[in-house]
Amino acid sequence: MSLEIQNLHVSTDDREILHGVDLSVAKGETHALMGPNGSGKSTLANTIMGNPAYQITEGRILLNGEDVTEAEPDERARAGLFLAFQYPATIPGVSVANFLRTAVNAGRDEPIKVKDFGALLRENMELLKMDPAFNKRYLNEGFSGGEKKRAEILQLAMLRPQIAVLDETDSGLDIDALRVVSDGVNALRGPDLGTLIITHYTRILRYVRPDFVHIMLDGRVVREGGAELADQLEEQGYDFIREEVSAADAS
Amino acid sequence: MPPSFLEQSRRSALEVYEREPLPTWRRSGFWTTTVRNLRLDELEPRHHDPVASVEELPEVAREALADDELAGLVVQRGASTVHTTLDPALAEQGVVFCSLERAIEEHPELVARWYMKRLSADEGKFSAAAAAFWTGGAFLHVPAEVRVERPFQVVYVIDEPGTAQYAHTLAVVGQFAECSLREYCLAPDLEGQALHAGAFELYCQTGAQVKLAHVQDWGSGEVYDISTKRVEIGRDAHCSWVPIHLGGHLTKQQLDIVTAEQGSDMRHTGLYFTEGQEHLDLFTTDLHEQGDTTGDTVWKGALTGDSRASYEGLIHIVEGAQNTHTYLQTHSMLLSPKAKADAIPSLIVQTDNVSASHGGTVGEVDEELVFYMMTRGISRPDAVRVLVEGYFEPVVQRLDDPSLEALVRARIAAKLSAAEQQVAAYAAER
Ligand SMILES: Nc1ncnc2c1ncn2[C@@H]1O[C@H](COP(=O)(O)OP(=O)(O)OP(=O)(O)O)[C@@H](O)[C@H]1O
Ligand SMILES: [Mg+2]
Numbered sequence: 001m002s003l004e005i006q007n008l009h010v011s012t013d014d015r016e017i018l019h020g021v022d023l024s025v026a027k028g029e030t031h032a033l034m035g036p037n038g039s040g041k042s043t044l045a046n047t048i049m050g051n052p053a054y055q056i057t058e059g060r061i062l063l064n065g066e067d068v069t070e071a072e073p074d075e076r077a078r079a080g081l082f083l084a085f086q087y088p089a090t091i092p093g094v095s096v097a098n099f100l101r102t103a104v105n106a107g108r109d110e111p112i113k114v115k116d117f118g119a120l121l122r123e124n125m126e127l128l129k130m131d132p133a134f135n136k137r138y139l140n141e142g143f144s145g146g147e148k149k150r151a152e153i154l155q156l157a158m159l160r161p162q163i164a165v166l167d168e169t170d171s172g173l174d175i176d177a178l179r180v181v182s183d184g185v186n187a188l189r190g191p192d193l194g195t196l197i198i199t200h201y202t203r204i205l206r207y208v209r210p211d212f213v214h215i216m217l218d219g220r221v222v223r224e225g226g227a228e229l230a231d232q233l234e235e236q237g238y239d240f241i242r243e244e245v246s247a248a249d250a251s
Numbered sequence: 252m253p254p255s256f257l258e259q260s261r262r263s264a265l266e267v268y269e270r271e272p273l274p275t276w277r278r279s280g281f282w283t284t285t286v287r288n289l290r291l292d293e294l295e296p297r298h299h300d301p302v303a304s305v306e307e308l309p310e311v312a313r314e315a316l317a318d319d320e321l322a323g324l325v326v327q328r329g330a331s332t333v334h335t336t337l338d339p340a341l342a343e344q345g346v347v348f349c350s351l352e353r354a355i356e357e358h359p360e361l362v363a364r365w366y367m368k369r370l371s372a373d374e375g376k377f378s379a380a381a382a383a384f385w386t387g388g389a390f391l392h393v394p395a396e397v398r399v400e401r402p403f404q405v406v407y408v409i410d411e412p413g414t415a416q417y418a419h420t421l422a423v424v425g426q427f428a429e430c431s432l433r434e435y436c437l438a439p440d441l442e443g444q445a446l447h448a449g450a451f452e453l454y455c456q457t458g459a460q461v462k463l464a465h466v467q468d469w470g471s472g473e474v475y476d477i478s479t480k481r482v483e484i485g486r487d488a489h490c491s492w493v494p495i496h497l498g499g500h501l502t503k504q505q506l507d508i509v510t511a512e513q514g515s516d517m518r519h520t521g522l523y524f525t526e527g528q529e530h531l532d533l534f535t536t537d538l539h540e541q542g543d544t545t546g547d548t549v550w551k552g553a554l555t556g557d558s559r560a561s562y563e564g565l566i567h568i569v570e571g572a573q574n575t576h577t578y579l580q581t582h583s584m585l586l587s588p589k590a591k592a593d594a595i596p597s598l599i600v601q602t603d604n605v606s607a608s609h610g611g612t613v614g615e616v617d618e619e620l621v622f623y624m625m626t627r628g629i630s631r632p633d634a635v636r637v638l639v640e641g642y643f644e645p646v647v648q649r650l651d652d653p654s655l656e657a658l659v660r661a662r663i664a665a666k667l668s669a670a671e672q673q674v675a676a677y678a679a680e681r
Binding site: 049050051052072073074076077078082083085088089091092093094098099102103106107138155159 | 618619620622623624625626627628629630631633634637638640641642643644645
């Protein structure tokens with residue numbers, strides 16, 4: 001399983017936001033995508049999932065070598081893609097348990113048995129140290145920022161995708177919550193899961209060590225490297241990269 | 252010989268009926284409700300023989316009743332009361348639950364004290380028709396301080412085209428008594444016209460606690476429902492009223508709650524789902540006649556097909572009703588490009604020192620939420636279905652009656668799946 005993004009150009013309202021992005025994530029790998037506010041990280045994540053608000057004007061997205069550039073979001077999800085949203089939606093009147101059961105069943109031919117679902121939900125809520133009372137609440141309604149992020153990771157755990165994009169799952173989490181969520185992600189990591197962790201802090205990367213780091217600036221991936229690139233970024237900030245990029249552009 | 256109060260009331264109602272023309276209701280929105288396609292002279296009351304058990308009732312009634320444990324049951328088919336039960340233990344405590352006809356024979360003074368206290372025959376042709384021509388009917392009296400857990404159930408069934416059904420339910424809940432009452436109006440998918448002209452009145456006396464539910468599902472036939480329902484809440488009494496409209500060719504209803512004395516408190520939570528060519532026109536009033544009263548009104552609807560629905564909700568706080576707190580909200584969700592809805596909250600406040608707020612919206616399925624759900628592998632039609640069910644869920648839960656909740660959820664799900672392709676296509680094309 002692999003996700004390949006090739007020369008992706010993405011626009012909204014006639015403005016181009018991504019100007020040709022190449023990036024590949026294979027099963028078993030952990031990637032970090034870093035970049036300052038407004039550089040286009042969430043745009044990339046949403047485009048990977050097929051958000052109709054973003055138009056692809058050039059390039060393509062391949063999943064296992066198959067072109068999914070035009071596929072509907074639910075087809076991508078059932079093919080093994082997952083996005084933990086930076087700003088998850090609130091679904092009024094739909095409980096966490098009801099939502100998750102609908103989502104789990106969407107990926108199956110036969111609906112899951114009530115008992116099996118209950119056990120699976122309990123197990124994953126324990127993994128994320130979530131209060132069982134959560135599952136009766138309407139999804140994200142009145143959830144704190146941190147609770148929403150945890151609910152996203154709960155969905156990741158329940159749906160078991162092959163490639164997961166985590167868009168700033170770390171922001172809005174206090175240090176304990178960050179630990180719990182990172183432990184959860186680590187528990188799910190393995191040869192069957194590829195992850196793309198979007199963040200602009202290196203905080204989470206101390207708990208979840210990436211194999212590859214990509215840096216995005218103004219809609220382009222401008223630097224790539226290993227975990228040490230994240231450390232360098234932490235010490236020097238984005239400015240050193242900006243300077244390097246403009247020096248390269250000038251010459 | 253009917254008692255003179257009834258005879259007199261019927262006589263003056265008949266005068267109004269003969270004097271009044273067929274009405275047209277002009278709404279403050281962009282449309283009118285007319286009954287010009289109703290062939291009233293071709294309709295007539297249909298009489299039926301009583302049956303000994305629920306199993307012998309028409310199928311629509313049997314299905315809706317499931318196997319609920321009830322405190323009592325009154326079923327009217329067409330013009331006739333065909334089945335009545337009441338838990339003998341409750342009868343022993345003085346509870347009366349039977350047809351209104353029988354109650355007038357057996358308890359004329361009790362009925363006379365309340366009959367049409369808050370209703371008038373002079374509110375138009377169909378109110379007059381109901382007052383002049385009703386047969387059968389239902390009467391509930393729960394004496395002071397009696398508490399009844401299980402629901403009292405009234406069912407009006409129309410199962411033959413050509414039927415004119417004139418209905419009247421009167422319920423009186425005594426001081427500090429507690430009970431719940433359900434009234435269902437049901438028809439199978441008839442081929443042809445029918446009319447239900449109904450009157451409903453409930454009086455909650457001092458300190459009473461009442462749960463009231465109305466479920467209307469007249470099927471896909473050409474059933475006209477023109478009814479008035481009124482609830483009066485006495486001192487420190489509470490009533491939670493949940494009217495549910497699931498089907499009817501043309502419905503014109505006036506639903507009023509009066510918080511009549513200090514400390515009276517109401518919750519009014521309505522739901523409608525219209526489809527096909529249905530036309531629904533609702534007017535509700537939240538009338539505060541005294542101070543220190545509270546109210547909370549929420550209406551939610553969804554529309555498919557070419558249906559139209561208008562909800563107009565008035566909060567009226569009279570002079571001197573200070574320290575009243577009430578609010579009203581109404582939402583309608585359009586699930587088809589051809590459906591039309593309006594939501595019109597309004598406010599008359601004739602005193603100071605009150606808090607009253609109101610709001611109304613008409614919207615569509617939120618595409619961002621559909622996208623979110625689809626990223627979890629949920630197909631577009633399923634996402635829309637779950638979102639609409641979720642939209643109604645807080646209202647359904649206010650029924651606080653598990654078997655009725657299950658009935659309403661199942662009917663909404665069935666209506667959504669019938670409209671599934673159309674609803675999903677509409678959402679996708681926007
Ligand atoms: N739906 C949209 N419509 C219009 N402009 C958009 C839309 N989504 C994103 N943009 C713009 O595209 C640019 C990139 O936004 P994006 O959300 O992808 O950045 P980001 O890297 O995720 O930032 P952050 O770190 O703040 O989350 C911004 O200038 C943003 O205003
Ligand atoms: Mg972002």
